[in-house]
Amino acid sequence: MNLSYETFKTSIVSFLQTQFGGDTDVSLQPIVKNNNLKLDGLIIQSAAINVSPTIYLNAYYEDYLSGTPISTIQNEIMAAYHKNLPKHSMDFSFFTDFEKVKYQIIYKLINYEQNFPLLEHVPHVKFLDLAVVFCCFLPDTPNGAATILIHKHHLGLWNIDENCLYELAMKNTPILLPCEIKSMNDVMKSLCPEIQADESFPDAAKPPEMYVLTNTEKLYGASAILYPNILSYFAKRLKADLYLLPSSIHEVLLLPNCPDINLSELNCIVQEVNQSHVQKEEILSDHAYLFKQDAGLFTH
Numbered sequence: 001m002n003l004s005y006e007t008f009k010t011s012i013v014s015f016l017q018t019q020f021g022g023d024t025d026v027s028l029q030p031i032v033k034n035n036n037l038k039l040d041g042l043i044i045q046s047a048a049i050n051v052s053p054t055i056y057l058n059a060y061y062e063d064y065l066s067g068t069p070i071s072t073i074q075n076e077i078m079a080a081y082h083k084n085l086p087k088h089s090m091d092f093s094f095f096t097d098f099e100k101v102k103y104q105i106i107y108k109l110i111n112y113e114q115n116f117p118l119l120e121h122v123p124h125v126k127f128l129d130l131a132v133v134f135c136c137f138l139p140d141t142p143n144g145a146a147t148i149l150i151h152k153h154h155l156g157l158w159n160i161d162e163n164c165l166y167e168l169a170m171k172n173t174p175i176l177l178p179c180e181i182k183s184m185n186d187v188m189k190s191l192c193p194e195i196q197a198d199e200s201f202p203d204a205a206k207p208p209e210m211y212v213l214t215n216t217e218k219l220y221g222a223s224a225i226l227y228p229n230i231l232s233y234f235a236k237r238l239k240a241d242l243y244l245l246p247s248s249i250h251e252v253l254l255l256p257n258c259p260d261i262n263l264s265e266l267n268c269i270v271q272e273v274n275q276s277h278v279q280k281e282e283i284l285s286d287h288a289y290l291f292k293q294d295a296g297l298f299t300h
Helices: 005-020 058-065 070-084 099-106 112-120 154-157 162-176 186-193 219-228 230-238 263-277
Strands: 024-033 035-046 054-056 105-111 124-127 130-141 146-147 179-183 209-216 242-247 251-256 289-292 297-300
Touching: 005 024, 005 035, 005 058, 005 070, 024 112, 024 186, 054 070, 058 070, 099 130, 099 162, 105 162, 105 219, 112 130, 130 162, 146 186, 179 186, 179 219, 186 209, 186 289, 209 219, 209 230, 209 263, 219 230, 219 242, 230 242, 242 263
Parallel strands: none
Antiparallel strands: 024 035, 035 054, 105 130, 124 130, 130 146, 179 209, 209 251, 242 251, 242 289, 289 297
16 A cells, blocks of 8 residues: 555655764755646755755655555665755855845746746736846856846845846846857757757748757747747848747757747647646746737737
8 A cells, every 4th residue: 555645755765864864954844836837845955065956745646556565665765865965055145245246146037827826925017928137147056057037025135126137137137148040950969969950941941940949058048038039139130020839847849939839839839848748847938929029919
């Protein structure tokens, strides 16, 4: 008989506390991720270091229900902790000093409706059916680039308003996270060098090329659609309006508009990809957008 989820969590915490001893605190914290995804975060906090990787137990419980022995899961959690544990403490005191933070403020795009509870607590700007929220960009954490989401109480701490935050993010984001546009063929070749360009179509019958828009860090790259004139420039280069397919919060696909394209079919593609290939917390939207050179970006 399988353990209930509550008993499973208690068992994992008890095991880890025994393994680490009294100098380490093992606890569970409810964590709300993007798109209101609620997870149980396992925090293993050593007295020797002030940061710790967060290990989410929800997926491990699914593995347990699928037949993975709990002893195997315990060992996997221990391995994940040691693999991702930073080698030294981090100094977060800079975050209270606006003069040190202001050059690291960036924005990212998230879904407005799916994140409505979060948006009550963070500064944001509504953009179509999306929301622009703000972060402090940390390029050199022990595990790579990361961000700290900015909440409304930070504005009081820094003595600034939302307009100041927005202006800084508009200036900083394209500089700290330069945009990158590559054809889908080039992306596939970089992932699988053995793939060759498809030569099976005569020139007149080839489907329109698709492009990937992101940033150089591949981190919240969908926000690059807000970079000044980037969509206008690319549409002008292709001599066509553009359909935008939000493949995740980290990138969007650009497709030149042509008479053969059906918007309903594009929406179905986005929804199918979201359901089968994108983690819930990384979904941006469930439909395509249209950028018209003479009128801007539209939801439909």
